[in-house]
Amino acid sequence: MRDGAPQLQAYRIATAGPGSRAALAIACMILILLAVLPAFAGRNLIQDLIFLFYMLALAQCWNLLAGYAGLISVGQQAFVGLGGYILFALTLLAGLDPLLAIPLAGVASAVFALPTALVVFRLRGAYFAIGSWVVAEVYRLVFAQFKGLGGGTGTSLVPSITSNVLGIEWVKSMFDVRTPAARDIISYWAALALMATTLGFVYVVLRSRRGLALGAIRDQEAAAAGLGVDIYRLKLAVYVATAAVTGMVGALIYLQKARISPDAAFSVLDWTAYVIFIVVIGGIGTIEGPLIGAIIFYLLQRYLADFGAWYLILLGTLAITVMLFAPRGLWGFVAERYGVTLFPTRRRLVSGAGKGKGG
């Protein structure tokens, strides 16, 4: 500061909040722990975690779509089913290794998402929601026509495919397990990798310039357009990117299940309703929300799913209650009250000159 000049307060822009650097370190440690978990954990826990990981990946995708890009889709099951069916086609009909088929299913989903978007983007807001559902039904009915993949009744992966996944011999000798358990371990790693990549991808996107634009769309679409955000292109990019990830998750889900049918693969309840409930109960428009929501959902599913219809009635009631009384979800409630954030994406002005740079 020069003498005589008015005292200027220096500011810098920071994204990290209290606890967030520690959270990053803890997240890395948890990730490493999860990666070596198959060495100690039983098969049931591994299977439960596969379920948790893929639901979480789906939830992060839907959160990016609905919570940021304003695309409230009720048709994401289209890409879960598509990914699953492409995995089956590539392995059963083309003889490809399932682990290679997963990324290809992602590419194919993105390719299908583009023309799909051109049609459903003609509908806005709530109409987009039902339009995306119609498209998912079209996918379901079309795949039911493919006799090579079992038509309406579906088909199974033959054991020679599922037992010869890349690296399975290594896992068998490394952990001294039989083939089914080794299959689960490979699926587990694939699910963990997919979940961690999705989480990292969403985090990086939201901290980037595009993330700022997405936040602007979330808060006020007209104002964002006024400030020069190309809304159509950004929404299209988010739609296609989440379709790719959703397709890969779908491929993984059906590799693990080893049996596919149109009604299950394109199920609105399993792949969209549950996912929406996870995001809304946890807290939409945050990265932490789906994480909390997925864990709550996993616990509910584990302990209450036997109640069947009553369980679903309870889940619906819970989602409606949260939407009415805590629209920002459980995490929104915690974050507001204690000011904590684990995955900081908001830019805040911090007083005092510093070395920090805008994220």
Added chain:
Amino acid sequence: MTGWLDALIQGILLGGLYALFAAGLSLIFGVMRLVNLAHGDLIVLAAFIILLLAEKLGLDPFAAVLVAAPVLFTIGFALQYALLNRTLGRDLLPPLLVTFGLSIMIQNGLLQLFSADSERLRSGAIETASIALGGGIAIGVVPLLTLLSAIAVIVVLNLIFYRTPLGRAFRAASDDLEVAQLMGIDHNRIFATAMGLAFVVIAIAALYLGLRANFDPTIGPARLLYAFEAVIIGGLGSFWGTLAGGIVLGLAQTVGARIDPEWQILSGHLAFLVVLGLRPRGLFPRAVD
């Protein structure tokens, strides 16, 4: 040739059913811009209520629907007044999520109460009665009544909208909610009344749903999609457009089924996507939204 002509006639008659599904959706969208994801499940719920009344009171379904209509009006009014009005606002998500949650609750509630068995409304000889048109073509009395009822519902809705003080309030709330409120319109009551009215239309739709085919607790979402497609094909904001949309959808389905029975539903969806691609605002648009 007769087969195709028959498909055309059956398609138009089926369109009457879809127009009935769609009229309630069109009505509540027109008044309060609410897209009700539970609409299909509400139609199924109404069909079960009619079934229950018909069985317990020993009534014919056509009489049972007269008892069910005021009951459903009350349920609709209360649902909108107590729950759905709270979700309306600038944010799109709350109404969508709450009605989606309702849809799952209704489906599973019905499953718990009535099991997954298929049910049907029984009305004696009229179910199978048909009128021969000559040349091997006959039209069923129930499908014909469905189409005539759809036309009657649309005439009545148009009369309410354009000839009554209630309709004026509906249109005012629809055009500009804030100004309507300044003019002393209690929008909560108006919206609840509109939902009650939509539930009466739902009761009529449910009657024909149950008379024409089997129903079970899980078929609601597909009915929502047909209703939605009819509204969008017809163009938002016009009841006659909704009728036309229903008929286009019915025709697409029966013509598709004529080519291959497995293509019935798919060709209806494809017709919707084609209309959306070529005329995104529908065939007879009115509202700007």
